[in-house]
Amino acid sequence: MRGAARTKSTITENARSINKEEWLKKMDNTSIDKQFLDSVVMDYLVKEGFQDVAEIFSQETSTPLPPDSISFQPIKVAVEKGNVGEAICRTNDIDPSILETHHELFCHLQQLQVITMINNGNIDAALDMAQNELRYRAEEDPSFLPELEKTICLLAFHDKTDSPFHYLNSPLHRIKIAHELNSVLLNSHGIEGDSKLHHVLKFIDWCERELTSLSIPHAKMTDVIKGNIEFPPL
Incomplete structure (x- = not known):
């Protein structure tokens, strides 16, 4: 517990606010492999049961359908x-x-x-x-x-x-x-129920709650569907 407290204290001390322009610049400079993104989209389509869309997406992006895919x-x-x-x-x-x-x-x-x-x-x-x-x-x-x-x-x-x-x-x-x-x-049926995208959103939510508990100003996703982000005032 003491180690965890020291870690949180260190994070709080080293934290600094990042304005919107700096945040967007970091996002623009972040490189994410397209093949990885396609696999995340495919995983979501299959897990959520959009089989027809998944098949079209597979043809357009050359992303293979999971061999054990099943739709409910x-x-x-x-x-x-x-x-x-x-x-x-x-x-x-x-x-x-x-x-x-x-x-x-x-x-x-x-x-x-x-x-x-x-x-x-x-x-x-x-x-x-x-x-x-x-x-x-x-x-x-x-x-x-x-x-x-x-x-x-x-x-x-x-x-x-x-x-x-x-x-x-x-x-x-x-x-x-x-x-x-x-x-x-x-x-x-022995298939992971939550999609990779769902896990990512849960992780974002956890990070936001942790930062809030530490009273560290941070950007918040206010609309998951539209991807809207609210930046803290400096």
């Missing part, structure tokens, strides 16, 4: 569109033990089902499932109880965007659960 795109798309029941049935057709052994994932999928019922005005069905399915799972795993409470709270708002938990009703949340299910399906 129909299941992933079903979750993203809110057709959770279909995704659960397709997953059980592949292997019923997947959802039986991944309780947190199954809870998230059932939570999406309840949210979809609420959005479609099937309030009685939503309450019935919340009481008979989600409550049972929350009793088994108390850590899921807050998620159940947040879901039920959506009923209190006619306009779901007014709810403090409106993010549960967003497309991004469905995409997150779809990715979670896709990763589990890939892992069940």
